Amino acid sequence: MMLDAILDTVAGICLIAGALLCLAAGIALIRFPDVLSRMHAAAKPQVLGLLLVLLGCALRLRTGVDITTLVLVGLFQLATAPVAAHMVGRTAYPHDDIRRDLLITDELSDHIDRIRADRAGEPQETSPVHTS
Amino acid sequence: MTVIAVIVTALLVAAGGLTLVRIIRGPSILDRAVATDVLLAVAVAAIATEAAYSRDATALPVLVVLALVGFVGSVSVARFASRRSSK
Amino acid sequence: MTSQPKAPLTRRDRWRNRAIAVTGLVTVWVLLWGTFSWANVLSGLVVAAVLLVVFPLPPVTFAGRIRPVPLLRFVVRFLYDLVVASAQVAWLAVRSKHPQSAIIAVPLRVNTDLNLTLNAEALSLVPGSLILEADRSTGTLYVHVIGIRSLDEVERFRSGVLELEERIVAAVGSAEELSLVRRSVPTGPSGSVDLEGAPT
Numbered sequence: 575m576m577l578d579a580i581l582d583t584v585a586g587i588c589l590i591a592g593a594l595l596c597l598a599a600g601i602a603l604i605r606f607p608d609v610l611s612r613m614h615a616a617a618k619p620q621v622l623g624l625l626l627v628l629l630g631c632a633l634r635l636r637t638g639v640d641i642t643t644l645v646l647v648g649l650f651q652l653a654t655a656p657v658a659a660h661m662v663g664r665t666a667y668p669h670d671d672i673r674r675d676l677l678i679t680d681e682l683s684d685h686i687d688r689i690r691a692d693r694a695g696e697p698q699e700t701s702p703v704h705t706s
Numbered sequence: 707m708t709v710i711a712v713i714v715t716a717l718l719v720a721a722g723g724l725t726l727v728r729i730i731r732g733p734s735i736l737d738r739a740v741a742t743d744v745l746l747a748v749a750v751a752a753i754a755t756e757a758a759y760s761r762d763a764t765a766l767p768v769l770v771v772l773a774l775v776g777f778v779g780s781v782s783v784a785r786f787a788s789r790r791s792s793k
Numbered sequence: 794m795t796s797q798p799k800a801p802l803t804r805r806d807r808w809r810n811r812a813i814a815v816t817g818l819v820t821v822w823v824l825l826w827g828t829f830s831w832a833n834v835l836s837g838l839v840v841a842a843v844l845l846v847v848f849p850l851p852p853v854t855f856a857g858r859i860r861p862v863p864l865l866r867f868v869v870r871f872l873y874d875l876v877v878a879s880a881q882v883a884w885l886a887v888r889s890k891h892p893q894s895a896i897i898a899v900p901l902r903v904n905t906d907l908n909l910t911l912n913a914e915a916l917s918l919v920p921g922s923l924i925l926e927a928d929r930s931t932g933t934l935y936v937h938v939i940g941i942r943s944l945d946e947v948e949r950f951r952s953g954v955l956e957l958e959e960r961i962v963a964a965v966g967s968a969e970e971l972s973l974v975r976r977s978v979p980t981g982p983s984g985s986v987d988l989e990g991a992p993t
Contacts, residue, residue, distance in 0.1 A: 600724030602886030
């Protein structure tokens, strides 16, 4: 019975920590200035918070069938969360609602300018090279 | 365990409330998509906490489904927003 | 920066990729059922075979083999990073209203699809860094990092990502890729000050 009490306590700590991460994400969603920094806040409960809550749940349930299900939930979440984050981040970048004044450097804008220049320059590029 | 359940519920309700404020205030559709993702994470945490509290695994398949299809919403919103902005 | 032309997969490679995919799908199937029985394994094999015929996977060049000890080191370090970064971002949310950030280009040394994907996944999962764009032709990741205050920290983050790449290549890369990563030491001016001392 001693072991049960210890496992329950650890499970409770995990659950509370996960809920605290959710609350921190809520606070960050309200306070942060633009989409990209809010997405950093959103990644927190989706990864570490969820893993902690699932761990707490597994420590309480303690049967093989349920633990395998919880492992699957964790794996699926870890596989899918970056996809959504990447799609949203990629869409948000060219918009103007990003606070450029808070950026230290922006090494992506050079890359995008280069691609645009390549695309714009492609049709005219042929003549000066071959006429020599 | 009841004390823990009450604390976790209070924290999650506060988190969900703050997230709802962001969903309502916007400003862009992407903010709302991100906040909806967080709300989904809060809901998953709530379901898992309920399962842990009552030691009842009935709701666990719901978690599997949510973890699998949860990202579809924001991906479609992102695609929709990117197509609209390029026009 | 060697972007050697990707060789077409041989027949043996393709069968090995399929075997890995089938093993993974059957494992997920058995985990979903929750109990290990031969009926579950056999039905899982049927489902996996149908899935691979109907939705064939894109060809992935998996040149190396999995090394258990470096893989464990990568996982432990990943969990450590996850906890530290989550706490940092949470603290940032409470403390400052307008955190500064940066968009940093990190050219990876091993330019394969698998390496690019694994690095992007690991970086996305850790709060505080977010992949905005991945350039397949040069193997460059464009990362949005929150809480960066100076150009010095930009360089420190870049060398941190290169160390992450080294851990990933050590876990799943081929010997050739590993020697490539080990040879080209990150050329940051100040190097990594507080990123060393990884738990081994």
